[in-house]
Amino acid sequence: MHNKPIRVLVGKIGLDGHDRGAKVVAQALRDAGMEVIYTGLRQTPEQIVEAALQEDVQVIGLSILSGAHMQLLPPVVDLLKRRGAAEIMILAGGIIPRDDIAYLKEVGITEVFTPGASTRAIVDFIREQLELTK
Template identity: 70%
Template sequence: MKPIRVLIAKPGLDGHDRGAKLIARALRDAGMEVIYTGLRQTPEQIVAAAVQEDVDVIGMSLLSGAHNYLFPRVVELLKEQEADDILIVGGGVIPDDDIPVLKEAGIAEIFTPGTTTTQMIEFIKENVRRV
């Protein structure tokens, strides 16, 4: 079976990518193919890259506080592109009160500080939709 393809993205104006790079490396070490889009990506850029790269998962990392807009916007754009079979996960400094709202918007899981890379890897493996 082909490896799980994951797009790691840093949406918005957040300029801190150390965590995203650490996650990308852990996913790669777990046998996944990882595409890292770099800093300051728009939702449109993230979705375009995900569709072009034919990924199974989009992982977004955000520390700037704009998650309530940016994460759901990616979900909306994926639906418009008929690519809503892609598993979407998010992480970063996200208040507990925002997590149910984000999940309702279509984010499968939110990983907050303290989540291990093993937990993320297992969640992706158990929840990715493979064809």
């Protein structure tokens, strides 16, 4: 059905160096047939958006375990809107308290995955969402 593979940008936003989850997810998405661009550490919202546009991705997966998610994730949504790319789906993962998840989803993060989430669930979620918006 998909002629072209799904393209995903996996990014570490903020200053924390915990990249185990980001790398595991990136590898799992690749094994599931998606094309994955991994940014490496210490990305700003501006750098993430720039890379997403250049790489022409459908999905951005942002990993953050520093607690700065409330300050750093909403600007990604805003910047994408301003650049006319609001259709790019943003997912987040990391140590994010439940109360904050509700807020992040309200401002436009499609889903938040916390420790213990399976890569299978993430793969399925991406496929289903992209199917829905087709």
